[in-house]
Every structure is written in structure tokens, then in C-alpha cells.
Amino acid sequence: CPLISLAAAPLELSLVLCDDAHMRGLNAEWRGVDAPTDVLSFELEDDDDEDAEGGAPELPINVLGDVVISLDTAARQAAERGQSLLDESRVLLVHGVLHLLGYDHEESE
Numbered sequence: 001c002p003l004i005s006l007a008a009a010p011l012e013l014s015l016v017l018c019d020d021a022h023m024r025g026l027n028a029e030w031r032g033v034d035a036p037t038d039v040l041s042f043e044l045e046d047d048d049d050e051d052a053e054g055g056a057p058e059l060p061i062n063v064l065g066d067v068v069i070s071l072d073t074a075a076r077q078a079a080e081r082g083q084s085l086l087d088e089s090r091v092l093l094v095h096g097v098l099h100l101l102g103y104d105h106e107e108s109e
Helices: 002-006 020-031 071-081 085-100
Strands: 011-018 039-043 062-070
Touching: 011 085, 020 039, 020 062, 020 071, 039 085, 062 071, 062 085, 071 085
Parallel strands: 011 062
Antiparallel strands: 039 062
């Protein structure tokens, strides 16, 4: 389980809050979908292929990757669900972090 292997060191991630125009561009580039979405996650790629002498030094933290949230879409969804933008953003952040940890709702049972 990825959660167990990550527990040994502190975790770090990047959070980007953007508008629908920026999210639409990212969604088109990375998923081939020309429309905005609420949240995207980009896992940091490992450099495991590099040798110990030529590779980057080991960091004392685990860098998970990036979570990108469209505040425009989050605001619409919050209004539809009768909750605050802050609460919707929290849900989307958790959703994005779960993807970084390996959970994929489109493929997992």
C-alpha cells in the first residue's frame, strides 16, 4: 500500500488554485479533454533509472506532486451542493491527494 511506504518521511505537495481557463488548458494538454474540470493531480515522476553517482541526492521528504483546483468550477459545485467554497475546496484537495497516493476512482473497484 503506498500509504504505508510514505509514512516514514514527511510529505510535501504543491497546490495550485486557478480559474477555468487555465484548468481547461491543462485538461486538454494532459487528458485530451477540451473542457475545465474541478481538480487534476500530477504525480512527481521518480528518477529511479539514474545511478547513485549521477542521480539527484535523496531528499529527507517525499514529494508527492501537484494538485490543481479550479476555483471557478469549485464555486459552481459548492453552490449546486449548498456548501461553502472552502468546504468544496477541501473535498477537492482530498480527492487530488488520494490520486497522488495511487487511488484511481476510474479504475479502482
